[in-house]
Amino acid sequence: MKILVPVKRVVDYNVRVRVRADGSGIETGNVKMSMNPFDEIALEEAVRLKEKGIATEVLAVSIGVPQTRDTLRTALAMGADRALLVALPQDAEQDLEPLCVARILAKIADSEKVDLVIAGKQAIDNDMNATGQMLAAALGWGQGTYASAVDVAEGSVQVTREVDGGLQTLRLKIPAVITTDLRLNQPRYVALPAIMKAKKKTIEDIPLETLGIDITPRLEILKTVEPPTRQAGVKVHSVDELLSKLKTEAGVL
Amino acid sequence: MFLNETQEEVRATTRSFVNAVVRPAAEALDREERFPAEIYEEMGKLGLFGIAVPEELGGPGFDTLTYAVVMEELSRGYASVADQCGLVELITTLLVRHGTPEQQKLLPSIMSMQQKVAYCITEPEAGTDVSGIRTTAVKDGEGWVLNGGKIWIHNAPVADLGFVLARTDKEAGNRGMSIFIVDLHAKGVERGPKEHKMGQRASQVGALDFQDVRLGPNALLGEMNRGFHMMMSVLDKGRVGIASLAVGIAQAGLEAAVEYAGTRKQFGKHISEFQGVQWLLADMAKDIEAARLLVYAAAMKIDHGLDATRSCSMAKCFAGDMAVARTADAVQVFGGSGYIRGFEVERLYRDAKITQIYEGTNQIQRMIIARELLKKGATA
Structure with missing residues (x-):
């Protein structure tokens, strides 16, 4: 079984994100970038399936500026067998929209004869939460989103989903698309010897134009703003004062 | 970069x-x-x-x-x-x-840490001056017999394998020492009690005593009587390691101090708004960066096969002194809290002190720097 894992290069989750002065987006110059944490979980799941002898090949795919190679290098060090980069020009400022990403991935899943796609449920930069679903639609495959457990059987995969109010279990026919939630697994730390070994693997390039996909944006970002700063709280001296403030100022009673 | x-x-x-x-x-x-x-x-x-x-x-x-x-x-x-x-x-x-x-x-x-190691050099009469060691290994048939004692040995209470510097030729000074690989569970090896230290307290340090410990023919590491030179050959790298360690302690202190200064309020504002605190933070950051660059330069000299001795000593000496001074600043930013057990900066200050002492005291490092200057000239 061949598994495709899309990985995205995003602003590291530890970075304090700043909005660009002109409001056109967030500052990415001189900012530490890392693999989207949900994609790490997806890759970990795929690598574990390979280690269990269920998967035969794990293919990491990324779409992005040339520096995205670093992210793919990490994917190789974590255990991906191959890495494909759909390179965008260095000045590609804006993210590709989920629909374009899904169409690109669908092409690759098709040409690579992939059996399973395991993707992060969303990227932590723009939180779209759409690519996995659109990819399933584009391929005409079943989808199991927000997975907190994945069990592969002969010809099918059982996915436990985290939904409001509990867990839902689905059985999907393979091929299928799975998107990962936070509690699916704890991704491994990359071992130092694996970093050295990954250096020797090649990252295959797929020129965007060979895929014949229109990446013209359909959405227009009007404005990006910082979240409002939290107002300082007040101390109340009695229950009566609290009640009166809740009634008069907060208007919640 | x-x-x-x-x-x-x-x-x-x-x-x-x-x-x-x-x-x-x-x-x-x-x-x-x-x-x-x-x-x-x-x-x-x-x-x-x-x-x-x-x-x-x-x-x-x-x-x-x-x-x-x-x-x-x-x-x-x-x-x-x-x-x-x-x-x-x-x-x-x-x-x-x-x-x-x-x-x-x-x-x-x-x-994999299945076997824990100890590097056994120091003795009561031989600290900075290694040539004073009295532990001896005497040829006995195919192997050797080891006698003597070591102190302040990292991992001594828990180690499985000792790499022990012993005298193999009494007359030959620095050319009369050899390194032996010793099974520390063997007959004749005694471990002293664990020392209770000021800092780096998870590091187990203690004494080892060797009484007629029999060593096999495979126990000798490298060439006979070249132990001192083998030890010296890894000193530069050791100094880079300890210098980096000192930078790491100070960096943790800086991170803690910056975070605390941005949350602690006095006189109605964050203490980070007071210039007195800002200067402490700025001095910490610039000295840490300077030490880090010295470390990188020394490491790169080793990697390029250049003469790295002066650089390694400068990095170790500067980084150790810096770590002690700048973790003291971190304590200062925290005020009274910084003096209390359980606050990270209190531990960092204690952990920093030994970086001026082990892997060659900072006095020795200065001697080396001066010796190199006087021998090879002051040109950078």
Whole structure:
């Protein structure tokens, strides 16, 4: 079984994100970038399936500026067998929209004869939460989103989903698309010897134009703003004062 | 900027491990003076022991600069953990350079921490002046008989294998010492009690006593009577390691101080708004950066095969002095809290002090720097 894992290069989750002065987006110059944490979980799941002898090949795919190679290098060090980069020009400022990403991935899943796609449920930069679903639609495959457990059987995969109010279990026919939630697994730390070994693997390039996909944006970002700063709280001296403030100022009673 | 893609990745993976596993454990390890076997087992799996061991011998084969990066990151979590990495690095470097193929079979178990090592040099009468050692190894048939005692040996209370410097020729001074690999569970090896230290308290330190310990023919590491020179050959790398460790301690202090200054309020505003506090933070940051650059320069000289002795001593000396001064500043930013057990900066200040003492005192480093200047000239 061949598994495709899309990985995205995003602003590291530890970075304090700043909005660009002109409001056109967030500052990415001189900012530490890392693999989207949900994609790490997806890759970990795929690598574990390979280690269990269920998967035969794990293919990491990324779409992005040339520096995205670093992210793919990490994917190789974590255990991906191959890495494909759909390179965008260095000045590609804006993210590709989920629909374009899904169409690109669908092409690759098709040409690579992939059996399973395991993707992060969303990227932590723009939180779209759409690519996995659109990819399933584009391929005409079943989808199991927000997975907190994945069990592969002969010809099918059982996915436990985290939904409001509990867990839902689905059985999907393979091929299928799975998107990962936070509690699916704890991704491994990359071992130092694996970093050295990954250096020797090649990252295959797929020129965007060979895929014949229109990446013209359909959405227009009007404005990006910082979240409002939290107002300082007040101390109340009695229950009566609290009640009166809740009634008069907060208007919640 | 100074690091390549691979080194950045090594830094990132080490940092995420340290943030999740090492830094949160440091306070309890310090309090309990406990050997964190579970952390070391995990580090063994990640390849954090024996960083320079070449790939054909089962290691990742990284250069000295990468080693420096790892040491700083580990130490930012907890200096004792970094020092364990430094110890294994020296032992594995000696084994790679001087070990027979038979002896190199020890590498996997040392790198996975199944066998804990001790580097046994210091004696009561031989600290900075190593030539004063009195431990002897006397030829006896195929092997040797070891007698003597060592003090302040890192890992002595828990170690399985000792790399012991012993005198093999009484008349020959520095050319009369050899290094032996000693099974510390063998008959005749006695361990002294664990020392209770000021800082780096998870590092187990104690004495070892050798009474007619019989060593087999494979116990000799490298050439007979070349032990002193073998030891000296890894000193530069050792100094880079300790200098990085000092930078890591100070970096942890800076991070804690910046965060605290931005949250602690006095006179109705954050103390970070007071210029007096800002100057402390700025001085900390600039000295840490200066020390880090000295470390990188020294490491790169080693990696390029240049004469690195002066650079390594400058890095070790500057970084150690800096770490003590700047963790003191971190305590100052925290005010009274910084003096209380349980606050990270209190521990960091204690952990920093030994970096001026071990791996050659900073007085010795200054002697080396001066000696190099007077011998080779002041030109940079």
